[in-house]
Amino acid sequence: MTEILLNTCVISTKILYNMKHSNSKLTVKQFRESLIDKILNLRPTSRKLVQSTNLNISTPSTSGNQRRSAPKHKLEVTEEKYPRNRKIRRRCTECYKKIAKENGFREALNKAKKVTTFCIICPSQPFICLSCFPDHMNN
Numbered sequence: 001m002t003e004i005l006l007n008t009c010v011i012s013t014k015i016l017y018n019m020k021h022s023n024s025k026l027t028v029k030q031f032r033e034s035l036i037d038k039i040l041n042l043r044p045t046s047r048k049l050v051q052s053t054n055l056n057i058s059t060p061s062t063s064g065n066q067r068r069s070a071p072k073h074k075l076e077v078t079e080e081k082y083p084r085n086r087k088i089r090r091r092c093t094e095c096y097k098k099i100a101k102e103n104g105f106r107e108a109l110n111k112a113k114k115v116t117t118f119c120i121i122c123p124s125q126p127f128i129c130l131s132c133f134p135d136h137m138n139n
Contacts (some may be wrong), residue, residue: 010035073137075128076120087112094132 026034075091091112092106092108100108119128129137 001097023031072121073119073122075117075130075133077126078116078118078127087116090118090127091115091125092129092132094136 010032011028013035014026014028017031018025041084055089078088082088091109092115096108096112103111113129115129117126117133118125119133126136
């Protein structure tokens with residue numbers, strides 16, 4: 001009986017969340033994961049949750065000489081996984097651009113590194129390898 005009530009509360013809360021945050025609709029699984037993350041004070045477990053939590057963050061205003069500049073770029077490891085519990089890997093966007101410029105897109109599809117790291121600060125959150133990250137920071 002308790003399990004049914006708890007699940008009903010979770011689903012109802014998810015519906016309310018999706019109504020309030022219409023720009024980032026979450027699935028039941030994603031909502032449950034985020035709920036567990038919040039209760040246990042863990043980091044978000046998927047890129048979609050990272051995006052939705054980044055939208056709600058407000059930075060405190062600072063005055064005078066104490067103003068700090070926000071980081072331009074920050075590399076994070078994705079926690080998104082395929083159904084078989086393997087981390088999602090995507091092509092490094094910087095490697096892909098370099099190879100495609102020199103040899104064409106077909107060569108770039110085969111030779112660009114597949115990585116699990118992405119820039120969390122950029123709006124498009126591109127996947128980037130460690131060797132290309134310094135170049136990406138200069139952009």
